[in-house]
Amino acid sequence: MAAAGGGGKSFSFKVVLLGEGCVGKTSMVLRYCENKFNDKHITTLQASFLTKKLNITGKRVNLAIWDTAGQERFHALGPIYYRDSNGAVLVYDITDEDSFQKVKNWVKELRKMLGNDICLCIVGNKIDLDKDRNVSTEEAESYAASVGAKHYRTSAKLNSGIEELFLDLCKRMMEAAQVEERSKGNGGGQSASGRRGVQIVDDEPQAPPTGGCCSSG
Amino acid sequence: MSQKTERRGIHVDQSELLCKKGCGYYGNTAWQGLCSKCWREEYQRVRQKQIQDDWALAEKLQREEEAAAFASSHGAPAQAQSTPPSSQSQSSLGPFSKFEEKKTNEKTRKVTTVKKFFSPSSRTSSKKDSPEVKTSSPSTSRHASFDSDQVSKDFADFLKSMQRPGREIHKQCRSFLLSMSSKKDLNAEEVSECVQDFYQGLADRLTSHFKGSSESVEQVMDQVEKYIMTRLYKSVFCPETTDDEKKDLAMQNRIRALHWVNIQMLCVPMDEEIPEASESVVKAITDIIEMDSKKVPRDKLACVTRCSKHIFAAIGSTKREPASADDFLPALIYIVLKANPPRLQSNIQYITRFCNPSRLMTGEDGYYFTNLCCAAAFIEKLDAQSLNLTPEEFQSYMSGQASPQFDRSRLAADSDPAATSPALAQLRRNLDLLSDLDARQEALMEAARKLHAELPAWSESVRREVRDALEKQPLTLSRPAVTDNADANELPPQRSGGPSFG
Numbered sequence: 001m002a003a004a005g006g007g008g009k010s011f012s013f014k015v016v017l018l019g020e021g022c023v024g025k026t027s028m029v030l031r032y033c034e035n036k037f038n039d040k041h042i043t044t045l046q047a048s049f050l051t052k053k054l055n056i057t058g059k060r061v062n063l064a065i066w067d068t069a070g071q072e073r074f075h076a077l078g079p080i081y082y083r084d085s086n087g088a089v090l091v092y093d094i095t096d097e098d099s100f101q102k103v104k105n106w107v108k109e110l111r112k113m114l115g116n117d118i119c120l121c122i123v124g125n126k127i128d129l130d131k132d133r134n135v136s137t138e139e140a141e142s143y144a145a146s147v148g149a150k151h152y153r154t155s156a157k158l159n160s161g162i163e164e165l166f167l168d169l170c171k172r173m174m175e176a177a178q179v180e181e182r183s184k185g186n187g188g189g190q191s192a193s194g195r196r197g198v199q200i201v202d203d204e205p206q207a208p209p210t211g212g213c214c215s216s217g
Numbered sequence: 218m219s220q221k222t223e224r225r226g227i228h229v230d231q232s233e234l235l236c237k238k239g240c241g242y243y244g245n246t247a248w249q250g251l252c253s254k255c256w257r258e259e260y261q262r263v264r265q266k267q268i269q270d271d272w273a274l275a276e277k278l279q280r281e282e283e284a285a286a287f288a289s290s291h292g293a294p295a296q297a298q299s300t301p302p303s304s305q306s307q308s309s310l311g312p313f314s315k316f317e318e319k320k321t322n323e324k325t326r327k328v329t330t331v332k333k334f335f336s337p338s339s340r341t342s343s344k345k346d347s348p349e350v351k352t353s354s355p356s357t358s359r360h361a362s363f364d365s366d367q368v369s370k371d372f373a374d375f376l377k378s379m380q381r382p383g384r385e386i387h388k389q390c391r392s393f394l395l396s397m398s399s400k401k402d403l404n405a406e407e408v409s410e411c412v413q414d415f416y417q418g419l420a421d422r423l424t425s426h427f428k429g430s431s432e433s434v435e436q437v438m439d440q441v442e443k444y445i446m447t448r449l450y451k452s453v454f455c456p457e458t459t460d461d462e463k464k465d466l467a468m469q470n471r472i473r474a475l476h477w478v479n480i481q482m483l484c485v486p487m488d489e490e491i492p493e494a495s496e497s498v499v500k501a502i503t504d505i506i507e508m509d510s511k512k513v514p515r516d517k518l519a520c521v522t523r524c525s526k527h528i529f530a531a532i533g534s535t536k537r538e539p540a541s542a543d544d545f546l547p548a549l550i551y552i553v554l555k556a557n558p559p560r561l562q563s564n565i566q567y568i569t570r571f572c573n574p575s576r577l578m579t580g581e582d583g584y585y586f587t588n589l590c591c592a593a594a595f596i597e598k599l600d601a602q603s604l605n606l607t608p609e610e611f612q613s614y615m616s617g618q619a620s621p622q623f624d625r626s627r628l629a630a631d632s633d634p635a636a637t638s639p640a641l642a643q644l645r646r647n648l649d650l651l652s653d654l655d656a657r658q659e660a661l662m663e664a665a666r667k668l669h670a671e672l673p674a675w676s677e678s679v680r681r682e683v684r685d686a687l688e689k690q691p692l693t694l695s696r697p698a699v700t701d702n703a704d705a706n707e708l709p710p711q712r713s714g715g716p717s718f719g
Contacts, residue, residue: 010431014578017542025541026539026541026543030539044539045526045529045530045533045539045540046529046532046533046540046541046545047539047540048540048541048544048545048584049581049584049585051581064580066542066584066587067541067542067543068542069542069543069545069546069547069591070542070543071484071543071547073595073603073604074546074591074595076594076598077546077594077595080587080590080591080594081587081591084578
């Protein structure tokens with residue numbers, strides 16, 4: 001769902017989190033939203049839907065992070081999850097070549113279904129395990145560049161790179177939202193009217209006359 | 218009247234069978250002695266009156282509010298201004314009541330369909346609405362719209378607190394409902410489009426004209442949704458123009474056919490042996506079933522959210538760490554399979570079509586709803602691979618030729634109700650202990666009885682032995698034991714077997 005309530009003063013973005021089972025998606029969001037890792041004191045009962053409020057260059061941003069089930073058997077359900085999302089974080093485990101292949105599949109699918117409307121982030125997680133690395137950074141980075149995505153290296157365990165990843169993603173999504181707003185011409189008051197593809201502005205003023213007509217008759 | 222009815226059983230007078238209105242047609246006791254045509258007129262009259270009352274109530278509330286507003290700004294003209302709305306209510310009555318009538322007819326037709334039996338709420342509501350059942354007195358129809366009356370009243374009360382925007386909103390909502398009643402030929406998607414456009418238009422208007430903050434606009438939109446959708450529910454939930462009903466039944470059967478899917482196949486991280494977990498599972502199932510009984514999309518959505526929270530609680534008490542989507546989705550699928558919620562597809566469609574999009578597309582509720590959609594899609598497409606089974610296994614389970622318990626002990630454990638409930642298991646254990654105790658007690662009693670029986674025999678045998686001994690060796694000689702030589706001489710010669718002293 002495209003951003004911006006009230007004329008671009010604040011944005012709300014939906015970000016989906018994609019990646020195979022054990023790549024550390026959950027640890028990553030928990031680190032980001034609760035700043036905890038494998039902690040006994042994690043307060044939240046769930047790590048599948050988390051929100052974060054940000055303030056970027058004076059603009060309020062509400063970030064909703066949607067975790068997705070990573071098991072292969074649920075792969076076909078992807079489109080239901082990432083429908084209307086502004087960004088996607090595709091996570092792989094740098095020690096697991098397979099998980100990187102999965103990311104490539106996701107990218108292909110996302111580009112096919114959503115075109116360029118979505119900001120993609122490819123994330124190599126678990127860089128603390130560099131000695132077991134199976135996916136080379138160069139390969140991953142060049143791949144990311146080739147599909148118009150950005151590549152990040154993170155470690156949920158060491159709390160490295162995660163803050164930067166989400167901040168960067170937000171900035172990119174804000175840009176995209178502003179571009180979209182401008183291209184629509186009349187950004188301003190009509191927020192989020194893109195979703196339905198119908199301009200109700202014409203329809204709506206007709207309603208009061210009907211009411212008025214009835215009341216006079 | 219009742220006497221007459223009794224007499225009728227024996228003797229039937231032709232004139233008594235005719236319509237009481239005297240139109241010449243036959244009447245029916247179910248219709249209070251009227252013929253079908255007169256009954257319908259009578260019924261419509263009462264219904265019209267009720268609708269009129271509804272409107273009058275709404276109008277009264279609005280008039281009060283307007284009067285108050287005008288009194289404060291214009292003083293005297295308030296009286297003059299307050300009259301037109303009532304005439305408006307008269308003119309608007311025509312099409313609206315027809316609309317109501319059509320809905321009722323539709324409802325009546327639908328009552329016969331199977332799916333009505335799946336939902337207790339819809340059953341009761343259809344009972345209240347259908348003229349067939351309501352035969353005793355048309356006045357009971359008052360209850361039919363009690364819900365919507367209450368909602369209208371709440372809505373009016375809510376808007377009252379808002380002064381000018383409130384009036385505007387009320388007007389908009391009413392004219393929208395009116396316009397919807399005249400557009401009966403739209404298909405479900407078009408109706409959805411209209412409602413969504415209305416939401417959007419109203420929200421935009423509130424933001425731009427009345428400079429409402431996004432929170433207050435949200436609040437108003439929630440109330441608007443509640444009002445509008447309670448009014449429209451009957452005509453737009455599972456409408457006949459769609460195949461929602463067919464899909465519902467297909468889903469129902471599908472889930473029934475999948476009754477053998479267990480928690481292990483879905484790899485759900487929930488252990489139902491843990492009391493808290495199984496309690497949460499039960500609550501989650503209750504919530505998802507309850508969804509069907511709500512009328513407002515947002516209330517339905519709230520049921521899904523509550524269900525999800527219970528699932529997280531169940532996972533939490535099993536795993537002791539935050540649940541990720543990897544855990545949650547399989548668990549939700551499991552819950553849906555266990556619950557087999559009534560009219561699942563219709564509800565999903567209804568929420569998708571008529572929920573306020575801001576709530577549905579972002580936010581936590583939206584996330585859980587999306588997962589529910591995923592669960593439904595997964596169940597529809599579920600095959601051997603998605604359960605890690607071979608196609609043969611899947612086939613035989615689906616056809617009911619085999620059941621997925623892997624070994625004998627597992628089978629025994631599963632068919633045993635104690636396996637599913639820890640309380641039962643405890644009970645069973647206690648019973649075992651008790652019966653063990655009982656058996657031991659019994660054995661003890663038996664031994665005691667035996668002892669008791671043996672006791673006389675034993676004392677008898679002792680006595681006999683003593684007697685024998687006495688016979689063999691009379692005691693008379695026991696004293697002189699010390700003087701052996703003298704004794705030996707005095708005594709008669711000893712028998713060889715006796716206790717020897719020498």
